[in-house]
Amino acid sequence: MTPLIEVRGLHFQYEDGTKALDGVDFTLDPGETVALFGANGSGKTTFVLHLNGILRGQGDITVCGMPLGKETLPAVRSKIGMVFQDSDEQLFMPTVLDDVAFGPLNLGSTPHQAIHLAEAALDQVGMQHASGKAPYHLSAGEKKRVALAGVLAMNPEILVLDEPNTFLDPPGQSNLVHLLKSLPQAKLIITHDTHFAAALATRAVFFEKGKLVAEGPVDEIVQRFNWRYSALPADLRYSAQRRF
Numbered sequence: 001m002t003p004l005i006e007v008r009g010l011h012f013q014y015e016d017g018t019k020a021l022d023g024v025d026f027t028l029d030p031g032e033t034v035a036l037f038g039a040n041g042s043g044k045t046t047f048v049l050h051l052n053g054i055l056r057g058q059g060d061i062t063v064c065g066m067p068l069g070k071e072t073l074p075a076v077r078s079k080i081g082m083v084f085q086d087s088d089e090q091l092f093m094p095t096v097l098d099d100v101a102f103g104p105l106n107l108g109s110t111p112h113q114a115i116h117l118a119e120a121a122l123d124q125v126g127m128q129h130a131s132g133k134a135p136y137h138l139s140a141g142e143k144k145r146v147a148l149a150g151v152l153a154m155n156p157e158i159l160v161l162d163e164p165n166t167f168l169d170p171p172g173q174s175n176l177v178h179l180l181k182s183l184p185q186a187k188l189i190i191t192h193d194t195h196f197a198a199a200l201a202t203r204a205v206f207f208e209k210g211k212l213v214a215e216g217p218v219d220e221i222v223q224r225f226n227w228r229y230s231a232l233p234a235d236l237r238y239s240a241q242r243r244f
């Protein structure tokens, strides 16, 4: 079985000297959904930004059998759909519909097809009602949904999602789990939400200081790194109850 993503010995340093990746090896196989855990600043976002060539470090990256390089970049970008951690980096067209249609248009769809795909994707994320709005007027959760629609409209082979459930309301989070579960693509999902990860992922990996230091079943990784939301201390719970 050819891996969908293969990364070997990836190193990256930002211009200010921050060593963000310090020798990462990673494989994503067809059918997998991998949760990517790790502390703030451990290198998760930096890592995924390498997968479609937004950042370039030292090391080897192969996507769907193509070594990532200048010539393969457009093809690689059509295979990997990426939802960024910051939606504002993703949404730039005058209307929501234009924004979601931009990807399919870019990949060669006719305007008619692109609009059709965009409407279907907006429907999938519950945002069709906002198709005429300016993306920068949307709420944070709405922006996340539209950014996801933009990726779904391109029907990529791999989904890379950087904290996709941040800002989503509770029903929106459940809907996202159902939606992602229903999609056939392999997925790499960065999240701090261990319940969200447990509901979706077939495996978890853990980043520490620019290194991938562990991998295994989600529960095992969560336990090993004590990676659960800590309960509020009893005295704070008490005062919270009294206030409301």
Ligand SMILES: Nc1ncnc2c1ncn2[C@@H]1O[C@H](COP(=O)(O)OP(=O)(O)OP(=O)(O)O)[C@@H](O)[C@H]1O
Residues within 6 Å of the ligand: 014, 015, 016, 018, 019, 020, 038, 039, 040, 041, 042, 043, 044, 045, 046, 047, 085
């Ligand atoms: N543009 C940049 N210039 C300099 N340093 C950066 C830049 N972007 C990120 N870093 C640094 O690189 C390291 C890794 O950052 P990264 O954003 O990849 O972390 P992360 O694991 O995604 O964290 P979070 O959970 O907070 O999203 C951090 O030390 C961060 O301060």
Ligand SMILES: [Mg+2]
Residues within 6 Å of the ligand: 044, 045, 046, 085, 162
């Ligand atoms: Mg990040």
